[in-house]
Structure formats: C-alpha cells, structure tokens
Amino acid sequence: MTEPPIVIEHREHVWYLLVQASQLEHMIMCQYLFAEFSLKADGLTEEQQAAVDRWRQELHGIAVQEMLHLALVANLMSAIGAAPTFGRPNFPQSCGAFPPSIQLRLLPFGEAALAHFLYLERPEGMKRHDAAEFISCAPPPEPIAAGEIFPRAQEFATVGHLYRGIKDGLTALVAKYGEEQVFCGSPQAQATPELFRWPEMVAVTDLASACAAIDEIIEQGEGAQGAWQDAHYGRFLKIWEEYHALRAADPAFEPAHPALGAFTRQPFDVGEPQPLIGDPRTLALAELCNLAYEAILWLLTRFFTHTDESEEELDVLISAAITTMAAVLRPLGTELCRRPAGPAHPGRTAGPAFEMYYLMDNVVPWREAAWTVLIERLRQIAERCASHAATDPVIAAASEQVTAVADALDAARAKAASGITAPGGSA
Known part of the structure; x- marks a missing residue:
C-alpha cells in the first residue's frame, strides 16, 4: 500500500500533527484498557482461564506502552514550544478528529476488538481490513498544497505513517531554520527516564533525541524495519491465533463480559445518541x-x-x-x-x-x-x-x-x- 506523503512546511504543521498523535495514542490506550477490563476472571475451564489471564497481562502491558508513547509525544511537543495536552474527543470517533481510515470505538475483548487492534497496529504498507463495525464514511482529506499557512487534517492510514511524517518534517525544519530555532522548548520541561521511571523514556532536546523518541514509538507498535513479531502487532497476532484455536475447540467459549462503553450522560461532542447507563x-x-x-x-x-x-x-x-x-x-x-x-x-x-x-x-x-x-x-x-x-x-x-x-x-x-x-x- 502506498500512503501519501505528509506535508510539513512550518512549526504549526508539526504542532497540529503532534496533537493528533497525542489524541490517537490516548484513545488507543483507552481501547486496550477497555478490552482488558472486560476479560473474565472465572467461569471458564482451566485451559481457557490460563489463556485469558495471559491475554489480560499482554493487554495491560501494551496499554502501559501506549502510555509511554503518549508521554513521548508530550516531550516532543514541549521540545518545539507546544504545550502538551491530554484532552481528546469522546468515543466513538468515525469521521471527525482523524482521517476516515482511523476510527475508534470501545469494544469488549473478542473477534471484532482483535481485528481492530491488528488493523491499528499494522506496519506501514501492510494491507489489512478493519473489523466490520468500522466502515469508512468520508473521502480522505485533500493533500496540503505548497505554501498553505494554516495547519489542517492530513491523510495517514497507519500510526507508523503519521510518525514517519512527523520525523521527516522535523528533519526538514531543522535544515531550514536550524536546530536551536526548532527545538526552542526548555529542557527543564522534559520528562526524563528518572522522573517518569521508564528507561525507554527519551528527553527531547534536539533532532537526534526527537528521532529516537519517534523510533521508540514505531518500534514498539509495528516493529522496526519489518521485525513486527515482538511489537504490538505481533503480540496481538499471537493472541488472535490463540483465541481462534480455543474457539475452534469450544465454539461456546466467551472470554469476556459483554461490556458496553455506556455513558453517564450524552457526550457533548458526539452527534449520534450514545448508550446511557440505566x-x-x-x-x-x-x-x-x-x-x-x-x-x-x-x-x-x-x-x-x-x-x-x-x-x-x-x-x-x-x-x-x-x-x-x-x-x-x-x-x-x-x-x-x-x-x-x-x-x-x-x-x-x-x-x-x-x-x-x-x-x-x-x-x-x-x-x-x-x-x-x-x-x-x-x-x-x-x-x-x-x-x-x-x-x-x-x-x-x-x-x-x-x-x-x-x-x-x-x-x-x-x-x-x-x-x-x-x-x-x-x-
């Protein structure tokens, strides 16, 4: 699959894309937590429960790494003089905050959730279909033309594509304006490995550290240079295979509660009525x-x-x-x-x-x-x-x-x- 290039001509283009990256990492993490919380703790055979417990740990570990990704994006934003943000739109997101190829919804663990997770984490260039619940509802945004001053949505089909676009854009901006001008944020604002208690945390102060932070996100998600077996994509694929093997042995196997992402009240920023808790x-x-x-x-x-x-x-x-x-x-x-x-x-x-x-x-x-x-x-x-x-x-x-x-x-x-x-x- 060929994905269109992401255009970055000035700081605000990067800023806009980093806000999108922050919201995307945040919402993906919430999806994984929802699936983790939905898994059963009893009522299964010994073999089934052992598998479910493994999946719970895997989901939790992947969600924690998404938290790291969110923190790395916050460091990237601080480094270029942008304020990190933890705000985001409410679920579900179909055709609004992100390109129509990126849709987000809270699903209990199961066939649809796993298909969706594999779709989100797939390496750039890999063709894979999203779950049936996710139907594209709008054409992709028009590419940004040369000289556009206002940032706006751009098409990216994979998370890796978004980050590689940000990395290329930062490299081009440094070549154009110089490293000191681009990375104008205070080093004191950075979350360090010591403060954040994460050895993989990268304090971003220049182009090299910015590229290292982005590479960390890409490698944990889709894998470095096609080595996806131990990345999120490969870990979800292993769960997918185990899940289908257990379902083949016992078609009645249901590893999760039928959880519904129900609201306490209708969300202010979602047009269609959402399920409410009664x-x-x-x-x-x-x-x-x-x-x-x-x-x-x-x-x-x-x-x-x-x-x-x-x-x-x-x-x-x-x-x-x-x-x-x-x-x-x-x-x-x-x-x-x-x-x-x-x-x-x-x-x-x-x-x-x-x-x-x-x-x-x-x-x-x-x-x-x-x-x-x-x-x-x-x-x-x-x-x-x-x-x-x-x-x-x-x-x-x-x-x-x-x-x-x-x-x-x-x-x-x-x-x-x-x-x-x-x-x-x-x-």
Missing part, C-alpha cells in the same frame, strides 16, 4: 470511574506542564497518577464491566466510557493554585467514594487509595510552603 448502582460506579480517570489526566497535565516544582514534587505528581491508575481506575473499571448496563441494554454489562465532560485544557501555571485545585478535586472524589463505601468493597478500597493520594499531595504542598524544599529541589 442501573443506579452501576451509574454510581461509572461516575467514580470517570472521576478517577479525570484526576489522572489532571495529574499528568500538571506533571508535563509544571513550572517551579521541585523534583520531589514532580515525583509526588507522577506517583499519584500511577497509583490512581493502578489502584483506583483499574479495579473500578474491571468491576464496571461486570455490572448490568441497565434495562435499555438487556444482557449487556457496562464498561468505562472514559468520558470527557468538557474541552479539557491546562490549569493555571502558578504552582500553589494548581496544586490547590488538584487536591480539592481528589478530596471530592474520596468523599464521593466514601459515600458508597459501606455497601461496595471495591469502592471502599478505591476511597482509601484516593485519600492517600490526596494526603501525599497535601504533604508535599505543605513542605514546599514551609520552605523545607525550595523550587528546583534545593534546601
């Missing part, structure tokens, strides 16, 4: 799940757009985001996939829709105000969890974790205010 107890759990997700995004936003935080405070922010994801969002989302969606959806369970309630932007740049807002929101989530904790052990455990996260941020804020740790980490 069961009151499920609705309360879904609201808490969405609040935890929102808190993670705010914590990451502050981490990647920090101002005068010390390294100790940055460590508190990233620890808070990781804890909230692992100890709050994951158990709540998993439980949600086991709860009934409501009378309007017989036989279906709910699932986290990862709702965006509004156009998310950054909080104010001043540290004290930003931390006050973060702590206040975490306290609200903890209080809301506590109101349901007596009747729901999953929510009770989440309440304790959110409270601990809020306490950690509060302690770090108090320490900074007392002058024990000054901005930059000096005593």
